Amino acid sequence: MDRISRRQLLKLVGRAAVAAPAISLLRISTAYAEQSVNCPIYMFHLTSGAAVESVIRANAAEGRIPVTVAELADIIRGDAPLPDAPLFCMTFDDGYLIQYTQAAPVLDRYEANATFFVMGTGWEGDGVHTYMSHAQLQYLAQRGFEIGSHTVNHASLVPLRALNRGAYQAEIFDSKTQLENLLDQEVVSFSYPNGSFDALAVQDVTSAYRSAVSTIDGGLQTPDLLYRLRRHRIN
Helix, strand or coil, X not given: CCCCCHHHHHHHCCCCCCCCCHXXXXXXXXXXXXXXXXXXXXXXXXXXXXXXXXXXXXHHHCCCEEECHHHHHHHHHCCCCCCCCCEEEEEEECCEHHHHHHHHHHHHHCCCCCEEEECCCXXXXXXXCCECCHHHHHHHHHCCCEXXXXXXXXXXXXXXXXXXXXXXXXXXXXXXXXXXXXXXXXXXXXXXXXXXXXXXXXXXXXXXXXXXXXXXXXXXECHHHCCCEXXXXXX
16 A cells, blocks of 8 residues: 555545644643543554554544644643644554554554553563564654553552562553663653552552553543543454
């Protein structure tokens, strides 16, 4: 398939194209009001490129433009304006290699940004799946995709805290440090492994990140749920 830009895609569905990339639209320092945003966030794991393309095309048909979790959080908290076009967000959990080989080329083809939630550099894999290398993560970041933290060892936070509070804290804070050292950029978004969180976990994540996503289904993202953003699971 020939490369189709976001501008061309929006024209296909009869919407006016957005003249600047979404990331430049959302990096404005002027203060805005906190607000709720109707923005479906899609959650992918082991995914095909076809599944990603289907989500992109379905949202383009509604005139939606893609943003990262960090960009969405800036809008919700009032640090950036809400664009005229409605939004959607794509997230990829766990750092599987297939996301690099299958999903990333489709995102590039449509010039659609997305957020990849990956484990820190201390992650040694699960012995079953194949994961992206450090160099591949660096390359994704260099291409403009957001890289967020998914802990160091994909640990379920609530039961881990009951067993070993130090290990629990390391999952939240060390993963951020490891990824920032690898990527040479700030990591501001977090994803709770296995959807495991409670009020204390939210409090700890809030102290280190600017937002976090959950596995709770829904599309309305509100300021009070900035650290429990809702997602639709695709695979």
